[in-house]
């Protein structure tokens with residue numbers, strides 16, 4: 001059965017649909033969004049399509065993915081938040097359209113999804129990978145209560161790994 005985390009106050013999640021591609025590509029072709037992602041290059045329509053295809057397969061096979069996020073006020077796709085499987089542990093990540101930044105929405109989505117990961121998916125530990133220059137994303141990570149575990153250089157960019165255990169005394173279950 002295809003599953004998605006429950007709604008938050010302002011947000012909802014579901015499986016990806018082919019119709020999401022245009023809007024998702026709009027988000028990923030914005031240089032502000034991609035500045036601290038990978039090598040900073042915007043995504044082609046094909047890359048956005050591959051992401052959706054990969055997330056759809058992961059959801060079917062693993063029961064989780066980087067779910068599309070919708071704002072309940074206007075029902076628009078505003079980005080994604082969710083998990084990918086890495087060698088170490090499930091990795092949480094997020095990406096939102098700039099018009100929705102600065103309203104606490106990434107934190108709201110990430111808290112709900114982290115709680116879903118621990119309580120429903122029974123993850124023991126979740127990691128996050130972020131470029132050191134990505135101050136907004138690091139602030140979201142801090143608000144989740146994640147701890148810095150490692151840092152290294154990748155193609156001239158400092159990358160940090162953060163982690164949180166399911167039993168951590170963290171604010172991840174709070175909604176604010």
Ligand SMILES: CC(C)(COP(=O)(O)OP(=O)(O)OC[C@H]1O[C@@H](n2cnc3c(N)ncnc32)[C@H](O)[C@@H]1OP(=O)(O)O)[C@@H](O)C(=O)NCCC(=O)NCCS
Nearest residue numbers: 033094095096101102103104105106107130135136137139
């Ligand atoms: C990272 C991202 C998802 C944050 O989304 P958001 O909805 O604006 O996040 P929130 O509002 O929940 O929290 C952002 C926090 O960062 C702070 N912040 C934003 N820009 C900042 C900056 N340049 N320096 C320091 N703090 C900053 C905000 O003030 C807020 O903290 P606060 O609640 O203490 O005030 C969004 O910026 C984004 O999509 N970026 C592009 C994609 C990306 O980088 N994804 C992550 C890859 S690891």
